[in-house]
Amino acid sequence: MEKHRFSLLILEPGEVYFEDFSSTLNDNNNDKESNTRHGRLKLCSKSLVFEPKEWKFPLVKLYFKDCSSLSIVKSKHSNKIINAIKITMKQYAEMLEENILAPYKFTYDVRDFLITFDFALAEECLSQMEQLKRASTLHAPEHNSMIATILHSRYMRMVFDPVMMDDFTEEILCELQAEKISPLVRHQGKLAITPTTIYFQPFSNVESSSILKVKLCHLRRIYRRRFLLRQVGLEVYCSEESPISHIYLSFRSEDDREKIYCFLEGSANVKLEKLHVDEMTLQWQNGVVSNYDYLMYLNCQADRSEYDLTQYPVFPWVISDYTSETLDLDNVNTFRDLSKPMGALNPERLERLKERYHEMSEPKFLYGSHYSAPGLVLFYLVRKYPRYMLCLQNGRFDHPDRMFNSVKDVYNNCLRNMSDFKELLPEFYDTSGKGDFLVNKYEIDFGERFDGTKVNDVALPLWASSPEDFVLKLRQALESDYVSKHLHLWIDLIFGYKQRGKEAVKADNVFHHVCYEGAVDLELVYDMNDRHALEVQIMEFGQIPKQLFTKPHVRKVGNVVEKVKDNSEQKSYTIECIDVISLHKKEVTCVIRQGSKIISVGKDGTLKVYDSTHKKQIRSVILCETPLSSCVMIDDNIVAAGSWGNEIYLYDVEYGKKLESFRAHDDAVTCLLWLKKESLLISGGSDGVVRVWGDVRRAGPALKGLQAELDHDGNVTMLDYRRSGREVDIITGSSDGEVSLWRLSSRERLSSWRAHRACVCACAALSGARLLTASADGELRVTDLGFAHTVYSRRVSDAVLACTWAGDALWAGDASGKLSQWDLRAVTVRSSIQAHQVCIIVIFFDAIDYALSFKLYGIHGFEVAE
Missing domain, CATH: 2.30.29.30 (Pleckstrin-homology domain (PH domain)/Phosphotyrosine-binding domain (PTB))
Known part of the structure; x- marks a missing residue:
């Protein structure tokens, strides 16, 4: 198949190619064979491009704006019209001579070109050319409008x-x-x-x-x-x-x-x-997803694409040391400060920029150029995609001294130059590309620098032995512990809450207003000149990515995993029903395990004790006439049970004796929590109060042991806790969807947030200062407690009513009776079985790897699954 040298990259950006014609070109208006070239003439919106068949001849580009005249050619010996057009040019361009990629050769000389058509009629072609020539004399907006009209007419046909x-x-x-x-x-x-x-x-x-x-x-x-x-x-x-x-x-x-x-x-x-952003964030936070893959994902979500140079993916400079002979990734001084934009890394330059900023009228900006724009992208990639640069710069490369010649020089320029704040591209960290963009593989003559050295490959730091080694070490730096701990700060600047508004001003991260999404609605700009000027400005200046986060981004807590390992390294549990026990006359509300004893309470007001070794019931006591909501072991033998009748009951399992009861709340006791190390019993109630009790095992007035009261706006529906150093924090959820974090020692509410729209019905404190909550409307949410910020959210078909964290997996029971095992590192369901026919309201998981789930109907009690 015949290969063609013509491509749309030979045209200006936005120029339209219409059609081509088999023809002959003669550039001297004579019949000498040496000046005659056979090929195809390309009719485009701003130019004519002749592509000779023989590769030794260059392509000739004739711009309509440089055309003096167009006319039908008549025979020299008579008035007979021949099928040819004469084009008189003030200047023209030649390219790809001998098919060698080089800057276009512009000839500033008046010359006539004779084009003879093999099949098409010259009169019809001349009519189209004259129309396009007239369009070339208009201002850009009118020219674009006229071309759009012509194009639309052709489209309709x-x-x-x-x-x-x-x-x-x-x-x-x-x-x-x-x-x-x-x-x-x-x-x-x-x-x-x-x-x-x-x-x-x-x-x-x-x-x-x-x-x-x-x-x-x-x-x-x-x-x-x-x-x-x-x-x-x-x-x-x-x-x-x-x-x-x-x-x-x-x-x-x-x-x-x-x-x-x-x-x-x-x-x-x-x-x-x-894959939702929240799921990917959770995987990245756990170390399942690498920093490189996560940044590529965020770029994709923020409308950045490798196919759109105006919105090319953006990556950070992470290394600041380009002079040492070895790269020390254990030294914090090796790395760039990721909490600041490039323009704020140099305090002296930033001070001068701020002086200019304060003198400006609104809308103000700190940085007059962007960190990512088409010209900046091709500055880095000119050796890999030279045709793109020739297209963008009308057939020319940049001045040799302004090209990407040295990594060290470029970084230093980004620190000192008053108009250079560019970040990097994915290619700097993509090990599969082996750094090919740093090598002049096409052997292009880019010219000579001021000192006489020829522009060739990019000069690398001393610590890099080759382009491949350079990219590999940058990738190692990107995945290093230091960057993993600080990358969220850079994400805040580029994709997050410091991207715009007051937080951007505080972070010295303010760019020209037209580069922000939504700052300019072109559909409302009716003046064609103004609209075109805005388009050009935004295209050349660069565009801020779409904002993905409005709160501080979570910090990475998991180890960096370059390659996701299979789940065989993690515990996997086989679910099998080994016993079905029917004890209660009404629904079971809570269960705990103490050795071989299984203690349960239910809506029938009874507390039951079952011996799993001998497979028989050994205790049964009616504690009250109202339903029991919850129970906890407060030592080896004593159970505390909460009731809808506002009271907490203490029962000795060994001796089968009710020790004491006391009025704990002004409404039903909904949940209990026991802190073994502190010997504290914590209760939540429908009165919106959480109470902390001490000395509950002693006889006498229980209210003397009341140590704290934590007030809520809604009914308290769940309790959990976490240890933060020597401190203990109490986690509460309520019927209005609010979740609160309380410091036990100071009784202070550390944070409170509306996690759900519906009642919080289950929770599990996870590793890495994270909390999973589930609501009655079927929403699962993982919150980073450090920021009270959601890192994962998902709506499931059946509401999760019970959950427990087993160290490496989350057990969840839902309203349809399914018992599921979740891997929250990879955010996937490992396994799921139909454990019950109706909703599961409590799950107990103990140290000997037993999972207990409970039915919610009739006289049935619970099932034990292994």
Whole structure:
């Protein structure tokens, strides 16, 4: 198959390629064979590009704005018209001579070009060229408007051709105009969707395939995207089985985009992988996901894509030492301060920037350039993608002294220059690429620097022996303990609560207002000149990522895991029912285990003791006429039980004797908690109060042992605790969905937050200062207690009414009777069984690996599962 040198990257960004013609070019208006070139003429919105068949000749680009005249050529010997057009140019450009990639050669000389058409009629081609030449004399907004009108007219004449489909009898469910997006290039075409396939038919023949096909069953992830400041983009990722791994589309309107998105999401043939930000955050926090993968995920969620240079993924500088011979990752001085933006790392420069900031009128900004923009992306990647740079800079590379020549020099410039605050790209940490962007692999002549040295490969720090070694060590630094402990601070700046508003001002993180999402609504800017100026400014300046977090991001607490290990290294429990015990006449409300004894209380007001060794009931006592809500062991033999009758009862299991009862609350006692080390009994009630009791095992007035009262607005529904050093914190949940954290020693409420909209019905204190809570409306939520900030949230089909943390797994029982084992490191369900026919309201897990769950109906008591 014949290869072509022409591509849309030869055109200016945003320029449209319409069609091409088989033709001959003669640039001297004579008949000498040496000046005659056979090839194809490309008709584009701003230029004509002639691509010779022979590679020894360069491509010739003729800009309409530099064209003096266009005319039909007449024969020298008569007035007979020949099928040719003469184009008089004031200047023109040549490129890819001998197919060598180099800056375009611009010739500033008046010259005539004679184009003879093989099949097309010169008169028809001249009419189109004259129309485009007139458009080139207009200001950019009017020019764009006129080209859009021409393009729309051509679009209307284009009809999707079903012949190229896998089965042309397939029903087309949806057909729309769309553009396939790649860096700096937009391929216009028609999008058609059938019950099984997405088809994209390009408007022009520049694509390698006349039709692009993506099977719906291969779709894995779909993202809405903001493209060129408008919510019209759609990015689709496919499975490994698909011959096309990715496609990025843009539509005429947000309504068109939403129509396609909803159709794909609702299609029975589409099986999407859905991972919520909260789930990914929890996996990252536990060390299941690496720092690199988490940053790539956040970039994706924040509308950053490698296919859109205006919103390219952004990564931080993490190393500040580019002079030492060895890289010491155990030395904190090796690392950059991740709590500050690049512009605030140098105090002297920041002070000068602040002086300018205070003198400005609103809207103010600290930094006049961005940390990520198309020009900055290609500054780093010019050796890997030289064609992109030539496209962006109209056929030229940057001045040799301003190029990416040395890692150390670039970092120092980012610290000192008053207009340089750029961060890094994923390529700096991507070990699979082996640092290929640092090598001049195409052997391009980028020119010479002021000292006469030729621009070639990037100069690396002394501690890096090669580009591959450089990237590998940067990746090790990114995954190091220091960065893992501080990366959340950088996330706050780029994706989080310090991105905008007052917190951004406090953090010295303020950029020009037009780069923030939503700061400018272009749909409301009706003046074409103003609108075009804003578009250009935003495209060139850069765009702030979409804000993902409005509260401080959680800190990583798990060890860094480069490769996720399988769950075989973790405990896995086999669930099997070994006994069914029917003791109570009404629902069981709580159960505990003491050695071989199983103690339970129920709504029948009775306390039962069952010997699991001899498999028989050994104690049964009616403690009160009202239901019992909860029970705890306060020593080897004494049980404390709370009742709906406002009282707490103490019962000696060994001697079968009720020791004492006392009025603990003004309403029902709903939950109990025993702190063995402190010998404290904590009770919660429907009166909205939590009380702390001491000396409860002694005879006499129990109220003398009351040590604290903690007031709540709603009924207290659950109790738990955590140890923080020498301190003990009490965790409470209430019927209004509020969760509170209390310091026991000071009786102070450390924090309180509305975790749920419905009643909090279960909780489990997890490792790493995290708390899982479940509500009656089916919501599960994991909260970082350090920030009172949600790190994971999920709604399940059946509300979780009971849960317990077993050190490496979470046991959860729900309203449908399912007993599930969750791995909260990977945020997955390891196993799930239908343990009961009705809801599980309590789970007990003890040190000998027994899980107990309880039924909630009739005379049935509970089942024991191993």
